[in-house]
Amino acid sequence: MIEKGICDMAVHFSELGLVNTREMFRKAMEGKYAVPAYNFNNMEQLQAIIMACVECNSPVILQISKGARKYANQTLLRYMVPGAVQMARELGSNIPIALNLDHGDSFELCKACVDNGFSNVMIDGSHLPYEENVALTKKVVEYAHAHDVTVEGELGVLAGIEEHVSSEESHYTKPEEVEDFVSRTGVDSLAISIGTSHGAYKFKLKPGEPLPELRFDILEEIERRLPGFPIVLHGASSVLQEYVEIINKYGGKLENAVGVPEDQIKRAAQSAVCKINIDSDGRLVFTAMVRKYLAENPAEFDPRKYLGAAREELKKMYIRKCELLGSAGKA
Ligand code: G3H
Ligand code: 13P
Ligand code: ZN
Numbered sequence: 001m002i003e004k005g006i007c008d009m010a011v012h013f014s015e016l017g018l019v020n021t022r023e024m025f026r027k028a029m030e031g032k033y034a035v036p037a038y039n040f041n042n043m044e045q046l047q048a049i050i051m052a053c054v055e056c057n058s059p060v061i062l063q064i065s066k067g068a069r070k071y072a073n074q075t076l077l078r079y080m081v082p083g084a085v086q087m088a089r090e091l092g093s094n095i096p097i098a099l100n101l102d103h104g105d106s107f108e109l110c111k112a113c114v115d116n117g118f119s120n121v122m123i124d125g126s127h128l129p130y131e132e133n134v135a136l137t138k139k140v141v142e143y144a145h146a147h148d149v150t151v152e153g154e155l156g157v158l159a160g161i162e163e164h165v166s167s168e169e170s171h172y173t174k175p176e177e178v179e180d181f182v183s184r185t186g187v188d189s190l191a192i193s194i195g196t197s198h199g200a201y202k203f204k205l206k207p208g209e210p211l212p213e214l215r216f217d218i219l220e221e222i223e224r225r226l227p228g229f230p231i232v233l234h235g236a237s238s239v240l241q242e243y244v245e246i247i248n249k250y251g252g253k254l255e256n257a258v259g260v261p262e263d264q265i266k267r268a269a270q271s272a273v274c275k276i277n278i279d280s281d282g283r284l285v286f287t288a289m290v291r292k293y294l295a296e297n298p299a300e301f302d303p304r305k306y307l308g309a310a311r312e313e314l315k316k317m318y319i320r321k322c323e324l325l326g327s328a329g330k331a
Helices: 022-031 043-055 066-072 074-090 107-115 130-145 175-185 216-225 241-249 262-269 280-296 303-325
Strands: 035-039 060-065 097-104 120-123 150-155 189-192 231-233 273-278
Touching: 022 035, 022 273, 035 043, 035 097, 035 303, 043 060, 043 074, 043 280, 043 303, 060 066, 060 074, 066 074, 066 097, 074 097, 097 107, 107 120, 107 130, 120 130, 130 150, 130 175, 150 175, 175 189, 175 216, 189 216, 216 231, 216 262, 241 280, 262 273, 262 303, 273 280, 280 303
Parallel strands: 035 060, 035 273, 060 097, 097 120, 120 150, 150 189, 189 231, 231 273
Antiparallel strands: none
């Protein structure tokens, strides 16, 4: 039993006002844009995501990681989501909202999320031997599809939280595996590895060295082998330097933090990449604004003041992302 009280809470995503990713991705593929997938761990992040996506009229995928479930309590998070959907409606908007389990690592966790109102689950078997990844992903797909929940699988390993593989080249997705993986598992979308990584330190650069290009050649080969199939890009934060600078100015110590340049994210969004995952940029904005606010207002001790400042700036950053991904105006 993965979660106490799980049966009492069982709910289908449609009862929460959510949608799965099928129609979202069909439209994104057709319109050559990507739907943002934003992680959240607390109320202010969730509010900022909803306010931003309502304001710019963007579809959105809310993401909850295993770590978020542990931090915020999985039951509380599950009840916050219909509140967020209702908040969007009260703001006068009917934007499509999906709820995704980010980096699910077991059948039991994915099943618990399907049973608790998630509309998409990611099963990340990318670190497993190929056949084990296929078997685990297929098992999740069978259960999820019986509940109309869509599934994201992964082939290829990103650095950061997936750093189980040592050889540099084996990090990239092997295009020759994608058709077999997709047809045997039945996944609805596929996360690939083309040079991104999780976190705020995506590339180790020597002094003066330019940022490397993502492996768009691998992406193009995958698109050729899987025409019209939705691809997912993890580790897609740009590590926006203006926020890194604020953090460092107000007592932080982030050295050599770099991400994927925005022009490369824009290029990916116009391809078969239909879902772009962004977490670290939100963390940087949050930290920057809290540090700045507290440094400038040392006598303030009302959390609503500094968390409110973070929420306001987060909202602006999410709108900027929706515009970059081309999802703004597409709800
Ligand atoms: O892909 C990882 C996401 O940024 C979630 O990170 O596991 O620390 O919540 P987390
Ligand atoms: P970033 O760390 O680049 O924001 O990536 C987040 C992510 O891939 C979540 O699954
Ligand atoms: Zn990820």
